[in-house]
Amino acid sequence: MKKLTFIALALLLTGLGGCDDLLDQEPQAQIATSNAYTTPDDASRAVTAAYHPLRAVNWCCQGAGNANGGGYNYWIHGNVATDDAIKGGESGSDQVYAQEIAYYTVSPGNLAVNDAWDILYIGVRNANLVLDRVPDIEMDGGLKDRYLAEAKFLRAYYYFLLVQTFGDVPLILTTDVEAYELERSPRSEVLNQVITDLQEAASVLPAKSEYSSEDTGRATSGAAQAYLGKVYMFMNDFTNAETAFNEVITSQEYSLDPDYSNIFTKAGENGPGTIFSIQYNYDPPNTNNNPMGVVQGSRAMYGWGFNAPTQDFVDEFESGDPRLDHTVYENGEVMRDGKTADVGNSPTGYLNQKEYVAEEEAPGGFFNSANDLILMRLGKVLLWYAEAANENDNRQAARDALNDVRERAREGDPDPTLLPDVTTNDKEELRQAIWHEQRVEYGQEYDRFFDLVRTGRIGEVMRSYADTYNTPKGANFTDGVHEVMPIPPSEISLSEGLIEQNDGY
Structure with missing residues (x-):
């Protein structure tokens, strides 16, 4: 594409x-x-x-x-x-x-x-x-x-x-x-x-591997199956969701990129775990640029400073989880292009690193970034599959999928205390562990609101946030509206x- x-x-x-x-x-x-x-x-x-x-x-x-x-x-x-x-x-x-x-x-x-x-x-x-x-x-x-x-x-x-x-x-x-x-x-x-x-x-639709390189980015059979599972999750039809996601997982078309941070770079786009993404290209005069890096970039560096990750989100990560450093950045952090981060006037002290644009990724200027935007990837599918399997009392399959995601997140670190496998066989404990993993694995990737809505948690979560941080954000949320x-x-x-x-x- x-x-x-x-x-x-x-x-x-x-x-x-x-x-x-x-x-x-x-x-x-x-x-x-x-x-x-x-x-x-x-x-x-x-x-x-x-x-x-x-x-x-x-x-x-x-x-x-x-x-x-x-x-x-x-x-x-x-x-x-x-x-x-x-x-x-x-x-x-x-x-x-x-x-x-x-x-x-x-x-x-x-x-x-x-x-x-x-x-x-x-x-x-x-x-x-x-x-x-x-x-x-x-x-x-x-x-x-x-x-x-x-x-x-x-x-x-x-x-x-x-x-x-x-x-x-x-x-x-x-x-x-x-x-x-x-x-x-x-x-x-x-x-x-x-x-x-x-x-x-x-x-x-063809499978991902059946398309030529010229057609990269077109809808695939795997993308259709993944979204079918997502729709079933939204409907709380966990039986059909588990089946649809399993089709994607067992298709042998996708695998988890061993380098989590690589997923969100120009070099890593259309990688092994990418199922569907919006394709961008900078090839003047036919430029098709992605402005999200500028929208969410630091006002002190090259952007407008929107979408500042909260401290509540940062605190969700377990100690030492490498994904935190790949998801947000703060002042003084050395970015992948060697620049020292300055988050400018971010009200939380953080910005979204998944939308960071390295200098070499913006040959036509930062507003002309050609980085793709991933909408569906295997990490999401595995965790939605885990949630559906758990709701269907298929806890072994749920734990296996959940722990596959956690294993990749360790990035080969042999420390047994870092993101240890989840072993509980209690349905509610496993549900909470999966919800936690969803929040950190694909945090800042635009699914949080819809996850909270479909699981019936949105009102409670937002009003609790308002109370905890003494802010109007979330205080006005009315269930059923x-x-x-x-x-x-x-x-x-x-x-x-x-x-x-x-x-x-």
Whole structure:
């Protein structure tokens, strides 16, 4: 995928206001909907356009109408909304929409919320364009089937994020209708469609090893199976989750990178444990840059200082856990490019090292970092598998998967007291050990909020955080309300009341 230029860039950079303007635009593959999709090249461009909103979901939210931003903000929804990170930035008033989400005081029209809805439905529409138009194109049958499977995977991915973020949402399976023309479908109905799309995609997509290097980054059968397991976890369907994750683990397509820190470097991207990631490339004039390093980089070095890991998160690590040093950095630390760290005005004294950009990784300047963003990797799958297996009373399998992750984390250190194997056979003790391991193994990787929601812990954790640290962060969390974000008021207005607001907003 790195060698496939994201030719749909014009889509993202045009006005992304209300969904009426947004979704009435011509198709985002630079092929007019008034023209027939007739050639294999048309099909290829349409599929490329369906991937493009993945790139958008990582921009710092500056408003969808701003050519430099707009999209799904993982760092806000996944980290800053939890006990793992504080907003950061220049001051408390810098990017107020992020502070509102952190404090659960989201106001109507919150930019991060609006952008999430907009870009995810762009993704849905782009995937539907492939599924609507490509079947009629005369081309190689095997390649056509793969393109359709990629589109199903991507539609499932976008809808899963929509459900996690908003709950019930309009379910659109064709380009003939727009989101504001439909009522919200129940979450269960949308998730059932997501499962169907992922199952059908998994049955057709090639394995990771079956793709050529030119197609690195495309959806694979392993990615579809991994997300299928994640969806089942969100539904508390542990039986099917265990089965889906086991398919990934036993496929022999993935292994744990023995060097944990290597996973998050330019040199380590698309490594042995990578299952699905957003591919970035710096190859002027076709630059496809990842701005997350600047968003989360130190204001004293090259960045904006957002997403400051909390002391509570740092304290979760066991003594001597090497992953702590690979996950956060503080003043005086020598970074992998030899620079001495200065975290600037970080309100916690820490910044996210997983998004650190070494000087040699930014040949076009730090804002033009080409480091990939990993969305799914084997370390996550093993721990979700462990959780599902434990809930299914398959404790030996749960311990084995959990201890595989802990063994890799030791990085070959022979000290028997460092991250010792978990041996308990008590279901609750093992559950707590797995939850702990999830927090530290993939900390600052944007899954904390959704893990807390699906396990029913979010309200208790956030209110406890507020009490412990005497902060408004988390104090306002209301069970039954703040597990999801409000529907953008503009969408309710466009639908003329057909779309109703979430309770409590």
